[in-house]
Amino acid sequence: MAGRPTLAAVAAAAGVSPSTASLAFSGSSRVAPHTRDRVLAAAQRLGYPGPDPVAASLRRGRTGVIGAFIGERLLYAFRDPHAITLLDGISEVLGAHGAGLLLLAGDAGRPSAEQIARLPLDAAVFATCGLEDDPAIPLLRRRGVPLVGVEGPVGTDVLIDIDDFGGSRELARHVHDLGHRRVEVIAMPLRLDGTTGPVSGARRARTHYRDVRRRLAGVEDVFGSVPIHETASNSVADGLAAGRAVLGVPAERRPTAVIAQSDVLAAGVLQAAAELGLRVPEDVSITGFDGADLHWLGDTRLTTVEQPTAEKGRAAARAAMALVAGDRPQDVLLPISLRIGTTTGPAPRGANGHR
Amino acid sequence: MAGRPTLAAVAAAAGVSPSTASLAFSGSSRVAPHTRDRVLAAAQRLGYPGPDPVAASLRRGRTGVIGAFIGERLLYAFRDPHAITLLDGISEVLGAHGAGLLLLAGDAGRPSAEQIARLPLDAAVFATCGLEDDPAIPLLRRRGVPLVGVEGPVGTDVLIDIDDFGGSRELARHVHDLGHRRVEVIAMPLRLDGTTGPVSGARRARTHYRDVRRRLAGVEDVFGSVPIHETASNSVADGLAAGRAVLGVPAERRPTAVIAQSDVLAAGVLQAAAELGLRVPEDVSITGFDGADLHWLGDTRLTTVEQPTAEKGRAAARAAMALVAGDRPQDVLLPISLRIGTTTGPAPRGANGHR
DNA sequence: AGCGAGTGTCGAATCGATTCGATGGGGAGG
DNA sequence: CCTCCCCATCGAATCGATTCGACACTCGCT
Incomplete structure (x- = not known):
């Protein structure tokens, strides 16, 4: 009884079985309101913070974490408003699903193999690195991690692309x-x-x-x-x-x-x-x-x-969530458009001679 | 034999016990080189991608993931070069330790309680949100997640501060x-x-x-x-x-x-x-x-x-890693300095009358 | 009163690895 | 040649929850 209380302890305190306690926490409708309240009260009393995410992940087979690869170091990647907007789009969708965004950057260019092997991931998005044959891809693939590529890498399960x-x-x-x-x-x-x-x-x-x-x-x-x-x-x-x-x-x-x-x-x-x-x-x-x-x-x-950068991020995240859910989402091709501003004008006269 | 091979399967193929196979993968010196090679060869043969991170996390009690709270939505937080530099400092140290950085942003201001409860975290850094009484703090505290505060929140285990x-x-x-x-x-x-x-x-x-x-x-x-x-x-x-x-x-x-x-x-x-x-x-x-x-x-x-923004991030990450390791790191107070540039000069004459 | 349906709870297996203490065999020293 | 020790390997317990199928009980209907 030294460490943090477990679900089993809560169940015992509430006078129910661990399975029932688990049902109570997962909000299943198959448990009687009265019983649920009793379990929750016992949890409150013991200071039980809710099911351990890691244990739940093991059993469920999903962690709720999506990895985002950014080719460079954070500092450089995020100097680019485009990269930030993309990531924001990803984060928006993940947040709505209660999933977390794990950033994979590298000191010297990219995340180490060791890091990739050790981190819990349900899926990964290759966000701001168009490296076609990123070495992380086969690594993750072997681990069975579904992969989403944004405008670049090959060998992913889904590709979010623009023309x-x-x-x-x-x-x-x-x-x-x-x-x-x-x-x-x-x-x-x-x-x-x-x-x-x-x-x-x-x-x-x-x-x-x-x-x-x-x-x-x-x-x-x-x-x-x-x-x-x-x-x-x-x-x-x-x-x-x-x-x-x-x-x-x-x-x-x-x-x-x-x-x-x-x-x-x-x-x-x-x-x-x-x-x-x-x-x-x-x-x-x-x-x-x-x-x-x-x-x-x-x-x-x-x-x-x-x-549509933000939408690109959202599409990538949606594809990642779909892959996690076991679906086989379609590739996405997003529209782009020329925007003429004030930085282009007629070529200066006489400037188009030989080169 | 349908799913991905497990460590046990590899062990069986290599003719050793699961415990030995585990030792071989963790690089322990207590296993004979000959045996290690045999295990690794068997793993190669079966396409075993290495120990499952989630199972390892459960047993070890550590996930290798550090959470970073950013008060706002990604898009807004990362418009600020200061925030990016801070995060880069964090990421640098975490990367060196093989740990991952989990971004906790919120659609509407902050991560949902549900998200916090479900994500695997060894520790959390309150990075760019100085909210003194962030509701996430007690939540994480109850879960026993060590907390590092940067220049702001109270109730964390360690504070990285400037004057x-x-x-x-x-x-x-x-x-x-x-x-x-x-x-x-x-x-x-x-x-x-x-x-x-x-x-x-x-x-x-x-x-x-x-x-x-x-x-x-x-x-x-x-x-x-x-x-x-x-x-x-x-x-x-x-x-x-x-x-x-x-x-x-x-x-x-x-x-x-x-x-x-x-x-x-x-x-x-x-x-x-x-x-x-x-x-x-x-x-x-x-x-x-x-x-x-x-x-x-x-x-x-x-x-x-x-x-020293990057150093602030590094200090925060070091503190987080120390907390995970069970140490009790000291608070850090970083030096700051006035930098006089070209945007300040003498007050215009006669401008300092009544207000 | 008897039977079927439906609802709420429980047992037990399972997810996949780690780790401690135990065990066996081989080499060195007496 | 015997004994002691050390090193490599193994067994088994453990981390903490989820989930499926079984079970018991109640309610409604005839």
Whole structure:
């Protein structure tokens, strides 16, 4: 009688069997109100805090915990409003189901195998990491953990997706229609190795992230091969650095439009343009992707591809809950739309000469 | 033999007892290398993914999951770089220990009691919610879950704290020394009821958040009673709204200095000042609190009180791990320091008349 | 009064691993 | 050659609840 009271102790105190006590706590209608009250009173008296979640999980086979993988370290991932909104959507649905959200981030890139093996999970969502062959996937798969992928990884049970290619192409066409011919793409990391700068064809071909690859393809579908500048991570700071590199060149070599692969990167490029005294969109057009809420931009409205980020999160969470329940939910393809803002305009005259 | 293989099945296949197989997986030195290899080979052969975490948790009495309470909904909490940095610090330490971070947010303000009762937790950190008497605290306490508080809640086992009062007072003194006499505070929510606008004495006295209260007291220690404008949440948007209200009045009633209770709010006030054509710091001085990394401010360096946010998170996580291990860690008081930036300057002449 | 239906409670098996104390065998020392 | 000790392995209890099928009792109907 040293430790915390158990359900058995409560049952004994209430003069019922453990099974009845359990029924009383689970709110089953098969127990008489009178009996339930007696059990609850006994629990109150003994200071019993309710059934032990771990024991219940073992027996039930479900823990009520859904894991969310974020490719990077928390600090970096959450600099991105898009990632936060996505996670908020997930959290919203999970909360409504009484489930918990377990964050899986890594010190050095991703959660350790040990961590994955030791944590109780009913299902996992690959949220902000489009790594196509994340090593965690087979690990979890072997453990029988249902997997939901968001816009990226392969080998999951369900995929929540958007038309990256189509959206990117539509955006590129808009830029093309404005007369731009010298464009440059500022890309999110193509692989997880910290490389930055101009991207060679070989590296381009070995792009590790599906969303990155598809967005590139959309642009290339319109412009053909375009110069790509890779960033170390998807952040304003890296967008700024890339923007400086791409825009800080003699005017005749400077692109007239910069297509950033995310709004966060675009925000950095906007900063770089401001630093260099370039007017947007008169001197240079800048586009993003995501339709994130960049509150600090003030009046500037970024031309971007808007995706229903929160809904993407919700859909992912719903799919995860469905998988846990044993259903086989459908893949989801969410609509996206071009949003034309104030950061794109006609290409400057005479700027479209040779390159 | 239908479901996933169990440790017992592996043991049988390897020709050893379950206990030995368990030892082999836990990496105990008490098992012969030869035997371990045999067990591991059998596991490989059967596709055994390693010991079930839930069963292990039940037996061990520990789940390896630490909960983090964030007062608000994810979306709002993570708009604040300070909150993210704090959580990153927590995540860093937990990751190093192979523990997981379970996010506890709420649709409507906080996690439901049901959720708290059902989730497996070894300990919990009250991270970004300074609510002094959060109803979750007694709930968890009854369940025997060790609690760590960050700068706020009472009734936890360990408190990770900073000197809000001292820091705020030092900041206020700096403002006072610059000659400002007409100052106004823009406060984070005093209570969780969505009220905004000027704060009455009665409401001031019923401040629910400890950090808010202490920061107020620091200012009042220097300036005496000052007008307070309460915001609906700690966000740039609400800071902007408050800034408009406070600064958008005739110059003779306008404060010469605005003391915002967080950097995020201050960022909003800066925006409001810009909108109203007020120069900072010539026309109005603006201060923040936290020392967050507001990358979008460009050259503007906010005068603020800098706190070691990441270290606060790490300290909280270390305390949580220590509590789980059965230790009784000490409370932690972290140092803070005034950081004078470019947003404070001498009070405009002749502005300090009657109010 | 007898029978069937329905309701409330109970027993016992089960979820899957961990761990302590016991046991057996082999090697070293006398 | 015998004994003592140590090390690797094993048995069995345990963690705390859930759940299925069985059982007893009551009520209603004929």
